[in-house]
Amino acid sequence: MFELFSYGDAGWGDEILQGLAITVQLAIATLPVGLCIGFLAAFASMSRARPLRFLGFGYTTIMRGLPEILTLFVVYNGAGLLINAALRWWAPEASPIDFSPFAAGVVALGMVFGAFAAEVLRGAFQSLDRGQVEAGRAIGMTGRQIFLRIQLPQVWRFALPGLGNLWINMLKDTALVSVIALDDLMRMTKVAVGVTKQPFTFYLLACLIYWAMCVLSELVLAQMERRANRGIRRA
Template structure:
């Protein structure tokens, strides 16, 4: 069948290009995840801090980034930040020619920012849902602040936030498809290029949909296992 030939690997088929695109997609998601988590945790920390300015900033940050279309955030980062960066560097040192601001960097930054704004809310929710008696128990055992955070609060936040973060991870994987619009050769753009050359949109778009679907289902399975494991001490008691 010629449809299968089009999806095959090698110089005639587009299978290898799609696979390369898939690697970029996964790389984007796996790089944006830790950055987003770190920023998200920081913003969540600010939102429960005693500093009024910190709380206001956290609210501003999460409202802004969760209110903007991801596509628009991506364009602002890609076109805006690149320009800004170059102007800044030119201003600092006029002898430096330009700095490269690649779509890949723009993609990671934009995806990480969007992820962090949602993650901050999830982590904040987990923090607030935690039983305050636990912290008091730690104080009663004369543990210091960092010991309490590391041994009592952190494990519970991870458990409480995991379902929410799991959903955000799936959203992140799907949002990577948007970078195709700024010509980053991810899975989606590989399909666009293949469609342009072969005029078989249905075949290629259906194929990439199935690939994304499969990855999401796999991730859901893994997340379910992780949740069960983290909850093993909890559900038994009920």
Template sequence: MDISILAPSATGWGDELLSGLWITVSLALTTLPFGLVLGLCFASLALSPSRMARGLAAAYVTVFRGLPELLTLFILYNGLGMFLNTVLSALAHDHVAVDLSPFLTGAVALALVFGAYAAEVFRGAFMALPPGQIEAAFAIGMSDWQVFHRIKFPQLMRLALPGLGNLWINLIKDTALVSVIALNDVMRQGFVASNVSKQPFLIYGAVCVLYWGLCILSETVLGWLEHRSNRGVRFVK
């Protein structure tokens, strides 16, 4: 076993693995805000008095929680690209072919899946909010936006943070799926390196360490955020 192949040099694969790690982290960080916004929006729709809004939220959550993440990725990367090119061909014969970016496609696919799970986390957090506080806020003349901004949202994030933290850890691991659409993340770089070096155990072991490092760092940050968000909260023993 030649450990020198992990060195960040011209003869080693360390720099390629680190560049893939950067793409993995960039993809996860790009996906997160869009997934959170989708989850918050569809959680609000799920609790709406409108039957149509509730049906739309239920359809979104059911579809993207029911589909495998890999299938969602293939549908967007292959199916959506073909659909757009077909439509453009029907409209104009001299159109420029649409070539979807693997990074953008991966971010959209993962955000759709993340948002579906986050919607259920947010919905549970909304339902756990003390109704008396909201009624009191309206009683003193607060607007809907003031109630959301000052009463609901701070408590909502505190209640949803543990569930969202689990989803973030899963998101980091799910980024490995984008390797199948030729995005040079750490998983794909590890696959190429193992094929060239003929030392898959060593290469994939290094990839495992990188993923573990990301997860441990994330758990540390999430633990600090949970501790900070619970300041001043009294728990019944």
């Protein structure tokens, strides 16, 4: 059995590791995209302008109600058509652009992550004491200084547990990109199963790898939470 996981033509060890690398790269690339979308949607939903509030709440409501795999299909098939249609209108002589599965995975998972993160961040912002903001204005701090020095550190502390859960869910959702032919861990596992006819062995290995990544993430998140809550007295 161990020969199945060796390197080279005789085993699948190198293919599995390559798929793992793609999975980790996809998750790391999606995180900042999702956080940016989450902050923008949270700010929009808390805006005093009614159109922005409608846009923010509408985005989070729609995206949280759609299955992740459906969002992935729509982005992968629709975004490429939209980009090429705009390119043909702008430069008819230009050659079509191939929208890669990796980019589609980052965009789709980032949109889903951002919708859920927006609600976490909105709740964190609403948990802040408004008196601190008024105190910052009273001593002459600008809006940017208030956000960076007063609001953001506390929002980070309040939102970190929820964002950590979203990260773990997103890490597992990366397995969905295998359906659009991205050679991630799940797709390489399926290929190995199809060739070797050993489904239990390779699917069990994939389960252990995903579990190990989630456990490692939980350990890192626990350390981040301890650091974010340093100096906070527990009741």
